[in-house]
Amino acid sequence: MNKxxxxxxxxxxxxxxxxxxLGGVFSGCKPAPEKTSLQRALDRGxxxxxxxxxxxxxxxxxxxxxxxxxxxxxxxxxxxxxxLKVVPSYNLDDLFNKLDSGDVDFLAAGLALxxxxxxxxxxxxxxxxxxxxxxxxQGNKRPRELADxxxxxxxxAHSSHxxxxxxxxxxxxxxxxxxxxxxxxxxxLIKIIDEEIDYTVVDSNTLAIHRxxxxxxxxxxxxxxxxxxxxxxxxxxxxxxxxxxxxxFGQVHHDGTLLALNDKYYGHIEKFNYVDTRMFIQAIEQKxxxxxxxFEKHCQELDWRLLAxxxxxxxxxxxxxxxxxxxxxxxxxxxxxxxxxxxxxRLDAEESIRGGAKYFKKMIELMPDRILTPDRIWFALAAYNxxxxxxxxxxxxxxxxxxxxxxxxxxxxxxxxxxxxxxxKKTKHxxxxxxxxxxxxxxxxxxxxxxxxxxxxxxxxxxxKIAEIAPANNxxx
Numbered sequence: 001m002n003k004x005x006x007x008x009x010x011x012x013x014x015x016x017x018x019x020x021x022l023g024g025v026f027s028g029c030k031p032a033p034e035k036t037s038l039q040r041a042l043d044r045g046x047x048x049x050x051x052x053x054x055x056x057x058x059x060x061x062x063x064x065x066x067x068x069x070x071x072x073x074x075x076x077x078x079x080x081x082x083x084l085k086v087v088p089s090y091n092l093d094d095l096f097n098k099l100d101s102g103d104v105d106f107l108a109a110g111l112a113l114x115x116x117x118x119x120x121x122x123x124x125x126x127x128x129x130x131x132x133x134x135x136x137x138q139g140n141k142r143p144r145e146l147a148d149x150x151x152x153x154x155x156x157a158h159s160s161h162x163x164x165x166x167x168x169x170x171x172x173x174x175x176x177x178x179x180x181x182x183x184x185x186x187x188x189l190i191k192i193i194d195e196e197i198d199y200t201v202v203d204s205n206t207l208a209i210h211r212x213x214x215x216x217x218x219x220x221x222x223x224x225x226x227x228x229x230x231x232x233x234x235x236x237x238x239x240x241x242x243x244x245x246x247x248x249f250g251q252v253h254h255d256g257t258l259l260a261l262n263d264k265y266y267g268h269i270e271k272f273n274y275v276d277t278r279m280f281i282q283a284i285e286q287k288x289x290x291x292x293x294x295f296e297k298h299c300q301e302l303d304w305r306l307l308a309x310x311x312x313x314x315x316x317x318x319x320x321x322x323x324x325x326x327x328x329x330x331x332x333x334x335x336x337x338x339x340x341x342x343x344x345x346r347l348d349a350e351e352s353i354r355g356g357a358k359y360f361k362k363m364i365e366l367m368p369d370r371i372l373t374p375d376r377i378w379f380a381l382a383a384y385n386x387x388x389x390x391x392x393x394x395x396x397x398x399x400x401x402x403x404x405x406x407x408x409x410x411x412x413x414x415x416x417x418x419x420x421x422x423x424x425k426k427t428k429h430x431x432x433x434x435x436x437x438x439x440x441x442x443x444x445x446x447x448x449x450x451x452x453x454x455x456x457x458x459x460x461x462x463x464x465k466i467a468e469i470a471p472a473n474n475x476x477x
Contacts, residue, residue, distance in 0.1 A: 002243060004084045005175045025078055029230065030430055033270065036233045036238050036240035036241075036374075037091040037105060037237055037238055037240050037241050038080075038120075038241045038244055039240065040108050040242035041082060041105060041241070042080070042081075042082065043337060043354065043470075045082060045083060046077070046082050046083040046084065047073075047076075047077045047080075047082050047084055047085065047105050048085045048087045048103070048104045048105050048136060049073045049074070049085070049086055049087065049104055049106060049107070049108050050075075050086055050087050050088075050089060050095055050098045050099055050103070050104035050106070050107045050108070050109065051067075051069050051070065051083060051086060051088050051089070051095075051106060051107065051108050051109045052069075052088065052089055052090075052092070052095060052109045052110070052184070053088050053089070053184070053197070054067070054184060054185065054186065054206075055067070055070070055206075055209050055210070056068055056110050056185070056203075056205055056206050056209060056265070056364065057069040057110055058070045058086060058088050058110075060464040061216070062456075068110070068261065068262075068264075068265045068266075069086075069108045070108075071260060071261055071264075072108065072127070072252075072258075073086070073182040073231075075257065075261075076245065076248050077253065079248055079251070080160060080244060080248075084100055086186070087103065087457050090184065091156065091157070091158075091181045091182075092156060092157065092158040092159055092181075093158050093181050095107060095109060096158065097123070099121075099233075099234060102234075104385055105233075105241060106124070106231050106232060106233045106241060106245075107231060107232040107233075108148070109232075110205070110206075110229055110232045110259050111126075111160075111229060111230065111231070111232050112130065112131075112203075112227040112228070112229055113227065113228070113229075113230055113292070114163050114164075115163075115229050116158050117160075117163075117165050117232070118237060119192075122232070122233045122234065122235055122237065122242060123228065123229050123230040123232055123233070124231040124232075124233070124242060124245035124246065124249060124445060125232065125246055125249040125250070126229060126230045127230065127245060127249060127252075127253075127258055128228070128229045128262065129228050129229065130204045130205050130226075130227055130229060130318070131203075131204045131222055131223075131224060131225050131226055131227070131382035132160070132161055132164055132201050132202070132203060132204070132222065132224040132227070133201065133202055133204055133207055133219050133220075133221075133222055133223065134153075134199055134200075134201050134218055134219070134220045134222075134223050135189070135192065135196045135199065135200060135201070135207065135218060135220060136198060136199050136217075136218055136220050137192050137193060137195065137198075137214070137216055137217070138216040138217070138274070139216070139219045140198070142218065143199070143219055143221065144220065144221055145221060146172045146175055147166065147174075148231065149175070149198075149199060150198075151166075151197070151199060152178065152197045152199070152380040152420075152422070153176070153178070153198065153199040153200065153201075154177065154178045154179075154180055154183075154188060154197045154199075154200055155177060155178075155179060155180075155200055155201050156180060156181070156183070156184065156185065156188070157180055157181045157186070158179075158181075159179075159180040159203075159315060160224075160227065161200075161201035161223070162177075162179050162218075163179055163438050164201070164223050164224045165223075168204050168223070169348065178419070185200075185202055185206050185210075186206075186210060188200040188202070189214055189217055189307075190201065191208055191212070192217060193216055193217070195212055195293045199220070201223055203268055205460065207219070208266065208267075208269040208272065209266075209269060209449075211275060211277070212269065212272075212446055212449055212450045212453070213450060213453050213454070214252065215272075215274050215277040215281070222442035231245065232452055252306065255350070256404060256407065256409070256410070259409055260375075260408075260409050261410065262408055262409075263409035264374060267409060267442070268441070268442040268445035268446055268449075269449075270447060271442075277450070280312065280447060280450060281450065283316065283317060284450075284451060284454055285311065286420065287317045288308065288317065288451075291308070291311075291317060291330070291353070292308070294305070294349060294350045294353045295307050295308045295311070296351060296352040297324050297350075298350070298353050298357045298401070299357055300357045300361040301361075302357070302360070302361065302364075303447060303452075304375070304450075305354070305451045305452050306339070306355070306377070306444075306448050307356070307357055307360070308451060309444045309445075309447035309448040309451055310331065310356065310360065310384070310444055310473070311330050311331055311353065311356065312447050313440060313443050313444045314327075314330070314331055314332035314356075315329065315330050315331070315332055317330065317347070318330070319347060319349040319352065320408055323434075326331050328346045328347060329347055329348075329349075329351075329352035329354025329425070330349050330351060330352040330353055330356070331355060331357075331359075331404060332356075333346050333352060333355050334358070335355060336405070337355070337391065338355055339358055340358075340359075341354075341355035341358045341359050342355070342358075343355035343418055345346075345365075346456025357473070358466065359382055360380060361422060363379075363380040363383040363388065364376060364377065364383075366380075366383070366388055367379050367380060370406060371406045371477050374408075375406065375407055375408045378408040378412075378441050378445070379408060379411070381390060381437075381440065381441045381444055381468040382408075382411075382415070382437040382438075382441050385402070385436060385437040385440040386415075386432055386433075386434065386436065386437040386440075387419075387429070387432070389428065389429035390413075390418060390429050390432040390434070391425075392428075392429075393418060393428060393429050394411055394414050394417070394425035394434060395411055396427070397414045397417050397418075397423055397427070398410050398413070398414040400413045401413040401414060408441070413442070414433035415435065416434045416435040416436075417434060418431065418432040418433075418434035418475060419431065419432070419433060419434055419435065437475070447458040
């Protein structure tokens with residue numbers, strides 16, 4: 001009996017052990033919880049972001065990848081310890097397909113929040129606002145409302161512009177337009193210049209950039225007054241990346257990162273002067289060739305085009321220019337500065353350029369090492385105009401008011417305070433026309449952008465010509 005009981009107990013223990021073991025095995029076979037989209041990105045070590053080729057989103061410049069959307073996305077990737085992989089598209093149709101198919105984690109492409117898009121996608125917090133402008137070629141009759149349109153209107157397919165026009169058609173039944181996936185915003189502007197189409201619709205930030213190159217683009221009227229821009233995610237995506245983006249945008253709004261990035265790309269282009277832009281482009285074509293080699297020779301390892309932009313702001317590339325304050329020449333040097341830079345004749349074009357370049361390089365070197373490019377350049381430009389001492393006074397005022405004295409976007413707000421007695425009487429160097437260096441820097445930035453664009457375009461055209469000639473010179477016999 002005892003033996004049987006013992007066997008029963010032993011058997012029971014065996015069964016119990018088997019249950020425990022099998023239970024452990026089966027529990028180990030349970031599928032692991034599915035990883036979030038953010039965790040998958042962390043595991044692979046990089047974010048994949050869809051964007052559009054273009055000056056406001058993404059392009060490859062002389063110094064590498066650039067563009068507002070690219071820089072902002074790169075800052076987000078860095079904030080979570082990841083590398084950034086950019087997947088650019090040429091049109092919106094391809095861009096949205098990449099998001100829908102899961103080829104990218106999200107889109108950063110200056111996309112407006114529209115009712116149609118909100119119904120299908122999710123958006124991160126907005127980081128900017130734009131308006132939609134109907135544009136035409138300068139010299140043609142200006143349309144002031146939809147009823148005035150009498151020609152060919154073309155917009156990009158799947159764009160917020162097409163969506164706006166569809167909405168307007170409900171109250172303007174005669175409104176007609178074409179949609180294209182073949183041309184981007186810049187190409188549509190070129191088609192207006194070439195008179196292949198009469199009208200297009202363009203976002204205000206894109207227009208501000210391109211009017212520096214195509215000043216004959218004019219605004220007819222506003223189609224849509226205000227639309228927020230935001231990054232886009234799929235509707236069925238989990239909350240991990242979106243939650244991370246909400247935190248990121250809260251931070252960059254708070255610490256001034258977004259403000260500084262906006263200033264870098266858009267801060268100097270808010271104002272547009274048609275006559276000045278036309279004159280500058282004409283001067284690039286007619287005057288600059290005479291002096292370009294001098295700028296290249298004496299640029300002090302800087303971009304010669306920046307030096308040329310300074311010179312145009314100073315003298316409009318006139319070697320014998322002079323002002324009532326006594327500054328003279330291509331770079332408008334004072335007698336004292338010219339002597340310090342070893343310049344004998346301020347009216348000699350090459351001497352003036354050499355002296356101005358040396359002086360500008362000196363201003364850059366005087367800036368504290370912690371001030372990084374491009375702010376370092378903008379500060380140096382301001383110092384070239386108003387003097388290093390007055391610039392430092394403005395930086396101190398900025399700091400006293402809670403601003404960042406190492407950021408141009410902050411200091412340019414307080415430079416005009418140097419005209420007000422209650423501020424300049426407490427400074428080391430006293431009164432200065434502090435609004436002048438602000439305008440000075442922003443004018444040079446505009447000139448530099450236009451000159452860089454035209455120079456790059458000329459180089460590309462030259463490369464195309466060489467490529468076309470090359471096959472003819474390599475005939476296989």
